[in-house]
Amino acid sequence: MALTHRRVLPALIAFGVCLSLATPALAESRASEAAASREADAQPTPKSGTDHTGKPRVGKASFYHDRFVGRKMANGKPMRAEDDNAASLTLPLGTTARVTNLETGQSTVVTIEDRGPYVDGRIVDLSPSSAEAIGLTREQGLAPVEVAPIEVPLPDGTVKMGAGAAN
Incomplete structure (x- = not known):
């Protein structure tokens, strides 16, 4: 039995050393494959808790600072100041919504293309x-x-009409 342990133990040690050397390279290879796959798909993944109800929400709107113009939004496109895009933490990317200023009554239709705002009480960045x-x-x-x-947009690829469609 002692003879078997003498042969098995070095083999196990050698196997462990080989495995430890191969693991970082394998992990790096898998990570680069995953990153390439994400870039190729270029489809944003909705966060859990995303609001698919289509119900209107009331809160504060702010707007993008000039420093964000040209930067990539969550959907991968650059933010353009002249486009009718917006950011929401809860509405799915690709949602179209009517935003109405409750003080002036003025409204516009935007497409949710980014995530934010990250300040309590704010529901949309324009x-x-x-x-x-x-x-x-x-x-x-x-x-x-x-x-x-x-x-x-719903997770199954269909589209739900929301409350703003009636306006």
């Missing part, structure tokens, strides 16, 4: 052109708004 369309100025910075989804 592109500069969308903010201007509802009368939200840089001097104000914030405005009370209603965000009423028009079309909400």
Whole structure:
């Protein structure tokens, strides 16, 4: 029995050394394959807790600072100040929604293409052109708004008509 242990133990040690040397290379290879796959798909994954109800929400709107113009949004496209895009933490990417300034009554239709805002009480970040369309100025910075989804993409690929579709 002692003879068997003398032969098995070195073999196990050699196997362990080989495995420990191969594991980092294998992990790196898998990580680069996963990253390449994510880039090739370029489809954002909805966060859990995403709101697919289509119900309107009330809160504060802010707008993108100039420093975000040209940066990639969550959907992979660059943020353009003149586009009617917006950011929401809860609405699925690709949702179209009517944003109405509750002080002025002005509204605009936006597409949710990014995630944010990351400040309590704010429910939407608007592109500069969308903010201007509802009368939200840089001097104000914030405005009370209603965000009423028009079309909400569902996980199964279908689209749900939201409360904003009736307007």
